[in-house]
Amino acid sequence: MKTKSWEVEVSADWETLRLILSDPKKTLPFFPYFEELRGDRVRFKVPRFIFNFGYEFEFDVGFGEGEAIYTFRGERGILTVTFKMAGEKLRVTTSWAGFGEAIMGKPLENFARGIATAIGEFCASMKCPAVEISGGEGWAEYITPETAPALIKRLAVELGANFVIEGRAEDGTYLSAEIRDGNLKSLRVRMENAESVIETDTPLVELGSEPFEDLPLDRKFKIRANKL
Numbered sequence: 001m002k003t004k005s006w007e008v009e010v011s012a013d014w015e016t017l018r019l020i021l022s023d024p025k026k027t028l029p030f031f032p033y034f035e036e037l038r039g040d041r042v043r044f045k046v047p048r049f050i051f052n053f054g055y056e057f058e059f060d061v062g063f064g065e066g067e068a069i070y071t072f073r074g075e076r077g078i079l080t081v082t083f084k085m086a087g088e089k090l091r092v093t094t095s096w097a098g099f100g101e102a103i104m105g106k107p108l109e110n111f112a113r114g115i116a117t118a119i120g121e122f123c124a125s126m127k128c129p130a131v132e133i134s135g136g137e138g139w140a141e142y143i144t145p146e147t148a149p150a151l152i153k154r155l156a157v158e159l160g161a162n163f164v165i166e167g168r169a170e171d172g173t174y175l176s177a178e179i180r181d182g183n184l185k186s187l188r189v190r191m192e193n194a195e196s197v198i199e200t201d202t203p204l205v206e207l208g209s210e211p212f213e214d215l216p217l218d219r220k221f222k223i224r225a226n227k228l
Helices: 014-021 024-030 105-125 147-159
Strands: 002-009 034-038 041-048 051-064 067-074 077-086 089-098 130-134 137-141 163-169 174-180 183-191 194-203 220-227
Touching (some): 002 105, 014 024, 014 067, 014 077, 014 105, 024 051, 024 105, 051 077, 077 105, 089 105, 105 147, 147 163, 147 174
Antiparallel strands (some): 002 089, 067 077, 077 089, 130 137, 137 220, 163 174, 163 220, 174 183, 183 194
């Protein structure tokens, strides 16, 4: 068996983590190497040199005292992802037993790091400047380029992989972001009589502050999010 781990500091307690991890159908699309989810079967594609290994699994999730375990069972082997709290840190451990064990060290390390980073961002998003998001509506005030990705990822946990989030400020400024299949597809900005659209195709798991750095975020927005 090949095993790799990664730790990140998280600004959340175990109950918040449990809430995030309890619905893998929403969190799995943000895992590295994720390719497809159909029913209770998930498929990953793991690049290795000039090869692309496809792995399809049935999965389940279990909980223990301060930990969660995602287990993926497939014809080529068993992948286990364990989430465990240690103080203010979340430790993610990925283990693979099966085909290609000898060459899975780096992919497992990338997997553990990517998952830990994504879950850490989800936890941070619970404290981003959004107030009472309920039924897809709420207020967000003084969003920054750093917290905008967290807000979108938080909504992805609640709404899934396909939705549009719109924001309107009192001065008429309008912003919207379209997410399809877990990717940010476009950002739309309208101020006075000018409108611009930024097209992209960025997986939410990789989404950083860059697309938001020149947007007029320094105001209070009434936000609405709708599933597509």
